[in-house]
Amino acid sequence: MLSIKNLQTSVDDKEILRGLNLEIRAGEVHALMGPNGSGKSTLAAALTGRDNYNVTGGQVIFEGRNLLDLSPENRAREGVFLAFQYPVEIPGVSNINFLRTALNEIRKYRNLSPLESKEFLKLVKEKQKLVEFDVALSNRSLNEGFSGGEKKRNEIFQLAMLEPKLAILDETDSGLDIDALRIVAKGVNKLRTNDNAFIIITHYQRLLEYIVPDFVHVLYNGQIVKSGGKELALELEEKGYDWLKEESKERELV
């Protein structure tokens, strides 16, 4: 589904990603871990086409298309979704109206007719239930006055509504209490299918107890320095990142 080859990205002329490689197939969940500043969020920004993140080299193929050639909105319409680390507030724009606009824009791109009100509301109800999203929040302004946890849960609700092929969760677990974490994880698990894939960026193994990944990667200094199964997350929890930093330094010296 997604093939990242030798991706290099800089911000303000500072190189952050230095030749990152990653292959993701449909049906897989990949966890991306690593110390602060290793480039995890930069990867999310580069894949979604954020301004100021300049891709200076490498290639990203998503479902057979060169992702980097597409505008941010077209990447989203192709099926790339980012659950933001810090979801923004947009006063006066109702959550529902926003979702309807988004959904219909995506449908238009795929040559589908817009959803009728009735169908749309049915879908909203269904997805609200699926990810246990508070009905009252759907009708409020987009994220305005939401608690940190509510904003994160809203990201998962949007994920459920828009049904992307690839979902990138950027530290969705940060700032969540244990109950909210469980609900978020439960939602994600329900949305997992054989046709979609997830990249879960996190600092903690805790989330991965609930959303069990197929692969765990460690990002350090703009590269993936180690990949493994779900046990790798446990090992990191126990040993920290220092041993990996040492290893990668040694490699560089060689």
Add this chain to the structure above:
Amino acid sequence: MSNTNEILERLTTESYEYGFVTDIEMDIAPKGLNEEIVRFISHEKNEPDWLLQWRLKGLHHFQKSEMPHWQNFRMPEIDFQSISYYAAPAKKTKLNSLDDVDPELLATFEKLGIPINEQKALTGVAVDVVFDSVSVKTTFREKLQELGIIFCSFSEAVREYPGLVKKYLGSVVPYTDNVFAALNAAVASDGSFAYIPKGVRCPMELSTYFRINAQNTGQFERTLIIADEGSYVSYLEGCTAPMRDENQLHAAVVELIALGNAEIKYSTVQNWYPGDKEGKGGIYNFVTKRGICKGTNSKISWTQVETGSAITWKYPSVILRGDNSTGEFYSVALTKNRQIADTGTKMYHIGRNTRSRIISKGISAGHGSNSYRGLVQVGAGAENARNFTQCDSLLIGDECGAHTFPYIEAKNNSAIVEHEATTSKIGEDQIFYLKQRGIDTEKAVALIVNGYAKEVLNQLPMEFAVEAQKLLAISLEGSVG
């Protein structure tokens, strides 16, 4: 960053949809302002002598007046002698029905989407159509007359209801009020007149559509709305003009009178030609609008969506004379390219237990400059006056400006006056968030701006709220980041 700036650049420099010119035979007065012209206008309109005398007083006052100097923009030089003060489609005979109206004119309003033909009209909206200096057509007149409601052009009102006009004309905005009010008194062209009798709730929206067409002319309409005891009326005005390189002056006066327990809701969707992106051309929209809540429990509510004009300079105000009366002002003013808006309101609390509410939302894009200027005045006898003011500014890009000049004068200790203000910027992060959900930049900006302005747009009559939303979106097309 560069990306956003490019989009911004594009969004803030978009073309004007209503800029076409109607080619029609016109009677246009020679340029210049003098007693002869004032007499000519009055004669053209078959006016009674008292009105001519009033016009002449206005003219003499204007000739003595100086331009104001307190505004937050450089006042352009206006050569009042190079303007023609009267322009009307050439009349062959008196218009009795739509069939007598020049087809060119009908086509013009068709193109503007104005329902001049009652069969095609929006249900529940009566329209008075003003083309340059004259009213072309007022729809649903007969139907309204059955309820005793008078809705016609100002000129007709002068002929048919001179008593009402004489009693109220200039009673809220005297010709001595300011230089443009004096000018308007002297050369007032057509506007609308409405009278709602006692206890009648006007069943449809009354609206006036103003169109400037002729070159080197100004529009100086006079509108007078009187709501008698216990009545209610909702009135809406819309305006457009062709694209021209020279500036054109629009100096209107609107007076509202609400008697006891009456309510007037006055909405404006102003889309005069704003000039091109370098600031060439455009309408100078220098307007005096004021209402008086004369009776107890009366209410006047102004709502304005200002997207057009090179310069918008106006302060729709309410004099809260009656006890328990209420004044409201809801405003969205959008400036882009080189547009300037210096707008706000004045609330004069005179009666007891009077209330006012001011919600102002400024949006500045491109090199636009947006100023809110407001006065809340509580008189010595205005026991328990209350005011709430919220004044928000939204900036798009980093080359525009937003300013606020709130004045509060309270002479009664029981007054409670609140003022809240915010300034925000459409963030790149907000736009990116929406783009990441599949919404392109233009739609994203439209969503954000409409969300920001929602509190004001909600005050508009339903049919027009949708139009206003579209207008905001179109005005910003090609312009935001």
